[in-house]
Amino acid sequence: MKSINIGNSNVETSNIALGCMRIANMEKDSVDKLIKTALDEGITLFDHADIYGKGQSEINFGKVLDLKSSKRDEIVIQSKCGIRAGFFDFSKEYIMESVDNILKRLNTDYLDILLLHRPDTLMEPEEVAEAFSLLVNSGKVRKFGVSNHNPMQIQLLNKYLEDKIIVNQLQLSITNSSMIDCGLNVNMEIDGSINRDDSVLEFCRLNDITIQAWSPVQYGFFEGTFLNNPKFKELNEKLTEIGARYGVNNNTMAYAWLLRHPAKIQPVTGTTNIERLKEICKASDIKITREEWYEIYRSAGKVLP
């Protein structure tokens, strides 16, 4: 498994992460097998959020790993806060309270990275900075990131933060690739040219911010997977055809496509299936060619000028 540094920090992790959103309803034994498989395959970054299963994902994770042991520093754990019922909350009090609750549920003393989950337009960056400083000084959080944020929102935060943002987690897959599409279709009068997120891909590259790709094999907003889906026949045929050259299947290739981008994108897989997880991890060491990357892109119905 290849490794990357998150942003420009000294936090080094596997280039593929395991997302724990879907482990909330799983039996302890199945969670145990999933996490052990991830560790055996070399995955070292585990992604959480306080809202996954209303906290149950963090509880389930904390039950299968002893996060008070000396092995705690062998893995990187991140979680997110800021989403509440019907609103977003980046107030100092709420951030502080959320982290305490996350640590309790995971049964650990610290988070490696805390992410602000979705932008809160009522955010006061000075307040966030205060909360972050307190969290670092008390040893509860090592580093900070955001999720679903645009470049100006990150710059606004960074103006006040002592520890700058090192990760931005965004939805990104072969089918949901607007941040890539707009850079390929600059100034064209087609949908693909619409810059929906203020050139977030280029901004993150310029500022050494790791993009973590959430829902790497979903299409739409949780509409299902595009893998083996008849709606994406051409894409699946292409992934299978190119995968055969590397001795892997379409699942592995969907990840190899994300990893080929020089932005060092880190896919966050949400699989709960051990066999699929092993297939996904094979992508870590595969480097597809430039031509193959574009062939896959076009097979998803994307057009080039």
Ligand SMILES: NC(=O)c1ccc[n+]([C@@H]2O[C@H](COP(=O)([O-])OP(=O)(O)OC[C@H]3O[C@@H](n4cnc5c(N)ncnc54)[C@H](OP(=O)(O)O)[C@@H]3O)[C@@H](O)[C@H]2O)c1
């Ligand atoms: N920051 C955010 O706003 C945000 C939002 C959503 C998610 N996330 C993070 O991103 C992680 C990944 O998200 P995700 O779970 O949506 O990602 P995903 O890996 O694209 O989707 C996983 C789902 O797709 C299914 N799947 C995958 N391959 C399949 C196949 N070949 N056939 C049938 N089903 C297949 C999985 O089923 P199996 O379990 O059976 O494999 C699972 O239900 C989450 O765990 C979370 O950590 C972040």
